[in-house]
Amino acid sequence: MSGAFETSTRVCEHPGCKEAGQYRAPKSPDILDDYFWFCREHVREYNLKWNFFNGSTEEEFQEQLDKDRVWERPTKPFKKGEEQRAWSRLGIKDPHEVLGAKATQNPGKSITGTRKLPPTERKALEILEAKDHWTRPEVRKQYKSLVKDLHPDMNGGNRADEDRLQEVVWAWDQIKVSRNFRD
Ligand SMILES: [Zn+2]
Incomplete structure (x- = not known):
């Protein structure tokens, strides 16, 4: 998991979440340079799903x-x-x-x-x-x-x-x- 991007001005892309989106995660295994931006909690959740279902x-x-x-x-x-x-x-x-x-x-x-x-x-x-x-x-x-x-x-x-x-x-x-x- 990459660290926080303190300078990011994005909002977490998790539906309904208003936290700052300081953590990024690739959108798919094929598109590694296009990212979702999430808060800390939601990037962790995303990564768990990613590891469990998409990446395995x-x-x-x-x-x-x-x-x-x-x-x-x-x-x-x-x-x-x-x-x-x-x-x-x-x-x-x-x-x-x-x-x-x-x-x-x-x-x-x-x-x-x-x-x-x-x-x-x-x-x-x-x-x-x-x-x-x-x-x-x-x-x-x-x-x-x-x-x-x-x-x-x-x-x-x-x-x-x-x-x-x-x-x-x-x-x-x-x-x-x-x-x-x-x-
Ligand atoms: Zn969030």
């Missing part, structure tokens, strides 16, 4: 998501109680109930479609607000757009969004490895 390659993006999944904490496998809590966050009291025969007979309200899918994948589609005839890239697009809205860089670390993001990431994990979706 597909691999970096995925890597970032993998890191976000554990909130930058070192990865460790779920302990038994934690796994239970992970399920309950998804609104599933007992994983065995969902995965057992009962669930297959009565898949519950099926807002996402009628195709025969494992309960975990059906739940994943609900979480992603996706339809079961979608291809994997279509689900992936939806997933990315949800992640974008829910990412802590975008919302100041809202706890509810954090939980929802973990659900969304869990859900995409199910679809990503599923054999039931066309690539």
